[in-house]
Amino acid sequence: MPDGSPAASRRSIVVSEFTNSVLDPDAPMLGPVEDGGTIIANTAPGCWGPMITPRLRGGHEVTTPVRVAGAEVGDGIAIRIRDITVTSTATASGHDSSPEGFCLGDPYVAARCPVCDAVWPETHVEGIGQDAVKCDGCGNAVKPFEIVHGYTVAFDDTRSVGLTLPAASAETIARDANHYAALPDGSRQHSILTYAPSDMPGTLVRMRPFMGQLGTCPSMAMPDSHNAGDFGAFLVGAPHAYAITEEQLAEHKTDGHLDIDAVRAGAILICPVKVKGAGVYMGDMHAGQGDGEIAGHTMDVAGSVTLQVEVVKNYPLDGPVLFPLEEDLPPLARPFTAAELARGRRLAGRWGVSEIEPTAPISVIGTAANLNAAIDNGLARAAKLLGMTVAEVRNRATVNGAIEIGRAPGVVQVTFLAPLARLDAVGLGDYAREQYGL
Secondary structure (H helix, E strand, O other): OOOHHHHHHHEEEEEEEEEOEEEEEOOEEEEEEEEEEEEEEEEEEHHHHHHOOOOOOOOOOOOHHHHHHHOOOOOOOEEEEEEEEEEEOEEEEEEEEEOOOOOOOOOOEEEOOOOOEEEEEEEEEEEOOOOOEEEOOOOEEEEOOEEEEEEEEOOOOOOOEEEOOHHHHHHHHHOOOOHHOOOOOOOOOOOOHHHHOOOOOOOEEEEOEEEEEEEEOOOEEEHHOOOOOOOHHHEEEOOOOOOEEEHHHHOEEEEEEEOOOOOOOOOOEEEEOOOOOEEEEEEEOOOOOEEEEOOOOOOOOOOEEEEEEEEEEOOOOOOEEEEEOOOHOOOOOOOHHHHHHHHHHHHHHHHHHOOOOOOOEEEEEEOOOOHHHOOOOOHHHHHHOOOHHHHHHHHHHHOEEEEEEOOOOEEEEEEEEEEEHHHOOOHHHHHHHHOOOO
């Protein structure tokens, strides 16, 4: 295995391999890619496809992590998202339920066949519909998840809009599911298009692709979809092999499963490094999603992704921060225009204020078992990052920002205008200047 030194690193890495849905710091990684280098990947759909594929142990299917030369524990990795392109021509999704008997505690992590009692059974597809996934051992339909109300959506050639389909069209797509899903060659999932849901045909939707999974490897083996404070809480005291304690979750997770729709092309994401080389991975591309992902799932697609990665030394947080595109910022958190600054200076002169504090937008991610606790986590992280009290963060996020919901039950963004001098002190000021032209 490459030793991670700059001399052994490569300027670019092309990733076509996937994990078994478990992020394991002891498993071989690719690379290393050089500090400032490029990672290109063809990603597989997350969520529904892996969720109906019992041998996958994490509910998603993410790329094999890549080492970054020079990244040490306690650093950060700045990920510039250069491009996200959807390659699927259709997908399916919907609100779920988990039938009784098809899992050992957690249907995302430990699917089982209730007839032969195999956990993580090998399965195959016979026909279409919600009973199409069959156990190789006994032939029983194995469905850790069902779609309660769902849809099949086809995308236009420009990948700008999609349209939900009636039953006959959904079934036509289901019979050639892997083709329409554009599953990468290395993917091992059953396509959710096989289910052929069609409960709300004729609905036009906008496409706005982003990465639901993007981050760095946790420092203990963890199912990929559970690498966050909310889904990770399901691992605490679980009856399966990936059970952990609350202390282990807090120590080892890196919050790579965000489902934040602002993690899209043009954004800059800073992630914590908890293993040598960082282990940058990605997956769970979404064609679009409203804040909160309130149905539990959205339009999961395959696609190509280009990232540029850079080491940030001595990163002070245990979770990510985001510099979104300006158009994705809440109105109060956007940089002041020249006209607004001119008015502010006149106001300052009137009241004897010698200088207006230079500020820049930042979005600090918080995760926890529920949204209230996630807000507390985000506020505490922002306070630590900027060396201020939580009370001050609350005030700044109120007058110059917002609390945004990434995903229910517990991923939020604490987004606000932060003092630029405080961002400079932790090595992040230049990312804000780059992103917002300051």
